[in-house]
Amino acid sequence: MQSDILIIGAGVAGLYTALKLSPRPVTVVTARPLGKGGATRWAQGGLAAAVGDNDTPNLHFADTMQAGAGLVDPEAAHVLATGGPEAVEDLLRLGVEFDRDDHGKLKLGREAAHCRDRIVHATGDQAGAAIMEAMVKAARAAEHITIVERIVVEDLLIDDNNVIGGALVYDVDAGAREAFEAGETILATGGLGGLYAVTTNPKPAQGHGLAFAARAGAMIRDPEFVQFHPTALNIGLDPAPLATEALRGDGAVLVNKDGKPFMPAYHHDADLAPRDIVARAVEAEIKAGRGAFLDARDAIGAKFPDAFPTVFASCQTAKIDPRTELMPVAPAAHYHMGGVETDLDGRTSLLGLWAVGEVASTGVHGANRLASNSLLEAIVFGARIADQLREAPIDLSEEAGAPGDRMEMAPLPAPASEMMKLRKAMTEHCALIRDGEGLADLLDLIHEMHESPAMTSGFKSALVTAELIAQGALAREESRGGHFRSDFPEKEEEAFHTEIAATQIYDDEESV
Structure with missing residues (x-):
């Protein structure tokens, strides 16, 4: 398996990025049939964009900055807000039928912390499904996109120079692990709500992409900020x-x-x-x-x-x-504001690796996402990644390998009983209200679970991401946005980011 550009994930972030890469060949891999997995289809709220007569991108920018509790990157928020109207126009060209009023104008709704009606909807509460339907249709018709279904990604491939060279995958139909080599790899793996006992996300959404990046040594930013709907x-x-x-x-x-x-x-x-x-x-x-x-x-x-x-x-x-x-x-x-740290063009701290959508930390959400900015972020920043890669020279690395410990684990999701144990512990100790003692207990449990005899590749990734969230929450001794510590209820005067760069967990002698 080889591709100049490999996109891991087939939600709105992955498919839109793939579409915008035209005419460059790109491969999109997904564990489930196209359009059937992921959280995009479940998105009810809509997409925020300053397209109303009494609205401006500057007002959208201000609302985004205010909601993020001091941690929004102003440049990223500017990119997001100014890109809103164009994103809506592009989705209309793709065939998304947004709701309109009796005069044929886009019907706009209001959501929390917005100063204007600026949410575009589709059939009331079916915006995500409408966008995905249009994306899937366009992707299947695009000659430059190869879609490979029933492929489970287990980790990233990395060479001796810390350059990402694709992914280690498990082909469900062939029943075999393979190295999928790529010159550039884009994470579009979605969120992590499935780590909690009560979530609006699909249960398999367990932050695997975040774990892949962390194990390879990428910078992870603000993992403690989880938004609860x-x-x-x-x-x-x-x-x-x-x-x-x-x-x-x-x-x-x-x-x-x-x-x-x-x-x-x-x-x-x-x-x-x-x-x-x-x-x-x-x-x-x-x-x-x-x-x-x-x-x-x-x-x-x-x-x-x-x-x-x-x-x-x-x-x-x-x-x-x-x-x-x-x-x-x-x-x-409901939504993860932190993620794999990227620049304004979607680059991570590792060469050859990009991130888009919920798995990425672009800087637009800060400590508390503004409602309906998530679909917009996937569109705006997916287009920016495509702009960087559409004509860039790309070389495949023949030396990239995967971590040896993956070979010892069954290529399966987490055992249901072990996963529920983790989900309940995350809900008890790392949800809306947290404290140091509970977070320390949670980390002890996670460390014990890392030694589970029932370990699988999927469970390992879930544990890595859960540990990142808990470590970030323990380190942040204040309350800000989506993170509230009952033992540190006040907000620090100066806002700061949590940045975690895990040691690269690859053994060169055992990598494959």
């Missing part, structure tokens, strides 16, 4: 169905079991306060025994099935009618 439907499903923030943007209100709105007591923006504040408020109400529910009866009512078909269908599975009943909600792991 405040309104996952609390109906006993795993993963937990999402009740999109657009519901609150349309007037739905968070109430306790007595029907009393509680968010005004926590923040002046009430139900549209920043996500970290809303999530901790919901958690506090639940722990106080008052419960937390989303009330859309007056604001949306009879329009619910057409306006938010995905949420309505999820409610129906629990025999809840949101037109006339309250929806029980709880916070759930």
